[in-house]
Amino acid sequence: MLCVMKRVVVIDDDYISSELVRELLCGRDCLIEIENNGYFGIENIRNNPNPTVVILDLNLPGVDGFEVFTELRKLNSKLPIIAYTAISDMKMIDRCTEMGFDDILIKPITPSSFEKVISIHLQ
Secondary structure (H helix, E strand, O other), X not given: OOOOOEEEEEEOOOHHHHHHHHHHHOOOOEEEEEEOOHHHHHHHHHXXXXXXXXXXXXXXXXXXXXXHXXXXXXXXXXXXXXXXXXXOOHHHHHHHHHHOOOEEXXXXXXXXXXHHHHHHHOO
């Protein structure tokens, strides 16, 4: 049986949040790529457009997560993208839903909330 490694791209300018995701994915046979701003995230996907899933912070410097989302959808309309944000008001959640994010993780994440979301996208 062939084992295919899953590729997870995390786009987040917060080192601690990115490392937490890396730690929570440990042991899952995942290649984890972390980009610390939206421009690098877009370039990553442009150069290799088929990750298994993208975990995208919405509050990024320069180009925000919503702009990054729009660009990533142009590159790969079927790419699973999870919003990763500390802002949990209903307006933000509604905007994510309307734009077509595949899921939302609210910071600070817990191992159980992360597992519940990520397990759907790593099948």
